[in-house]
Amino acid sequence: MRKIRVAVIGTGFIGPVHAEAVRRNPDLAELTAIAGSSEETAAETASKLNVPFFSGDYKKVISREDVDLVHICTPNHLHFPMVKDCLNSGKHVLCEKPLALTSGEARELIQLAEKKNLKAAVNYNLRYYPMIQELKSRNSAMGPGQIFALQGSYLQDWLLHETDYSWRMESKLSGKTRAVADIGTHWMDLAQYVTGLKIEKVLAQFSRMFENRKKPVGGKDHTFDRGDAKKPSDYISYPVDTEDYAQILFSFEGGIVGNLTVSQVSAGYKNYMEYRQMGRDVSFSWNSESPNRVQIGHRDQANEILLKDPSLLQPRPASMSAYPGGHQEGYGDTLKFILRDFYSDILGRSVEGGASDYPSLQDGLSEMLLCEAIITSAEQGQWVEVGV
Numbered sequence: 067m068r069k070i071r072v073a074v075i076g077t078g079f080i081g082p083v084h085a086e087a088v089r090r091n092p093d094l095a096e097l098t099a100i101a102g103s104s105e106e107t108a109a110e111t112a113s114k115l116n117v118p119f120f121s122g123d124y125k126k127v128i129s130r131e132d133v134d135l136v137h138i139c140t141p142n143h144l145h146f147p148m149v150k151d152c153l154n155s156g157k158h159v160l161c162e163k164p165l166a167l168t169s170g171e172a173r174e175l176i177q178l179a180e181k182k183n184l185k186a187a188v189n190y191n192l193r194y195y196p197m198i199q200e201l202k203s204r205n206s207a208m209g210p211g212q213i214f215a216l217q218g219s220y221l222q223d224w225l226l227h228e229t230d231y232s233w234r235m236e237s238k239l240s241g242k243t244r245a246v247a248d249i250g251t252h253w254m255d256l257a258q259y260v261t262g263l264k265i266e267k268v269l270a271q272f273s274r275m276f277e278n279r280k281k282p283v284g285g286k287d288h289t290f291d292r293g294d295a296k297k298p299s300d301y302i303s304y305p306v307d308t309e310d311y312a313q314i315l316f317s318f319e320g321g322i323v324g325n326l327t328v329s330q331v332s333a334g335y336k337n338y339m340e341y342r343q344m345g346r347d348v349s350f351s352w353n354s355e356s357p358n359r360v361q362i363g364h365r366d367q368a369n370e371i372l373l374k375d376p377s378l379l380q381p382r383p384a385s386m387s388a389y390p391g392g393h394q395e396g397y398g399d400t401l402k403f404i405l406r407d408f409y410s411d412i413l414g415r416s417v418e419g420g421a422s423d424y425p426s427l428q429d430g431l432s433e434m435l436l437c438e439a440i441i442t443s444a445e446q447g448q449w450v451e452v453g454v
């Protein structure tokens with residue numbers, strides 16, 4: 067295979083972001099097809115993005131000979147059946163997070179991918195900020211025993227109003243946890259990736275701002291659409307059964323402690339993921355709303371601010387900087403680089419700056435096991451061991 071021929075399923079928020087990122091890897095892949103939930107939305111997106119083939123039926127896309135790899139960018143409940151169908155059709159898969167709704171489903175997908183000898187990845191793309199890669203490189207160089215504690219948050223405000231609506235509010239489409247599965251898993255993936263430490267035990271508490279919310283009748287529900295510009299008669303009330311907010315204590319391997327706050331109802335915080343690491347000698351802090359700087363904290367000398375500049379970074383993070391120092395690297399660039407890692411592995415090519423280490427189906431399973439332990443802990447009010 068000289069170039070990977072890629073299809074994207076899903077035309078909402080993240081589907082077109084994937085389509086653009088495919089095209090930012092022109093030496094490795096090309097976009098050949100797109101599927102939407104109807105002929106109309108598929109046609110509209112295909113025309114906007116100039117994709118040669120489109121369909122409102124994803125099965126017509128995944129059965130095509132000019133498709134080698136499928137990106138699944140649909141609501142969570144469709145991930146399991148769609149990954150399964152793609153693998154059974156002989157296609158490699160990149161699935162949006164979370165991989166499935168349960169760990170049982172995730173295990174089935176791992177076995178199927180192995181049986182079919184196909185490559186699969188889960189899109190925990192936030193690992194691919196260059197400064198996160200830099201922290202990982204620095205941790206590897208410092209060796210084990212340096213890290214003492216981890217802290218963080220992932221805060222958003224797009225579900226703050228009672229009328230804000232997304233399919234994520236429906237647990238049958240989104241899963242038994244909402245905020246934790248949707249954004250908390252990004253932080254947990256990132257923390258385990260940067261430190262190389264597994265989370266072993268969790269103690270969680272959930273909270274909801276509204277027991278009942280209002281949803282638009284027949285309105286758009288794409289991610290980040292505003293739901294507050296309609297008349298009261300345009301809404302119906304429905305009960306909410308998932309969390310708006312979660313606080314979680316972690317016990318990482320080696321007895322390292324950690325905590326995370328996750329919220330989709332924190333006014334003024336848009337996509338604010340914060341990672342803080344405290345060590346014996348230095349601390350690191352980073353947040354996704356200013357992703358090109360890291361604070362390196364010292365006790366006995368002045369703190370340092372490291373700004374993203376490939377000439378100052380380790381080889382792998384430098385290779386994941388699309389632009390020179392001072393020019394901002396952002397969310398869209400993380401997609402470019404996760405695809406570069408994954409596509410290179412499929413093509414058997416080496417990557418600049420070190421080996422591919424994209425999030426695998428095993429990492430997707432690990433996040434499902436964490437979600438399940440967190441749900442059990444929130445229900446029982448006690449520490450719960452994470453399954454393996």
Ligand SMILES: NC(=O)c1ccc[n+]([C@@H]2O[C@H](COP(=O)([O-])OP(=O)(O)OC[C@H]3O[C@@H](n4cnc5c(N)ncnc54)[C@H](O)[C@@H]3O)[C@@H](O)[C@H]2O)c1
Pocket residue numbers: 075076077078079080081101102103104107122124139140141142144162163164189190191233248287288289
């Ligand atoms: N990695 C990230 O940073 C990130 C960011 C946002 C969303 N996501 C994940 O991506 C997925 C999609 O989220 P979104 O925010 O784009 O949602 P969205 O609601 O904006 O888009 C979902 C799209 O899927 C389409 N769809 C639904 N059923 C379909 C079907 N049977 N066939 C084809 N298309 C179908 C819908 O029409 C819609 O266009 C979710 O699993 C979410 O967790 C990941």
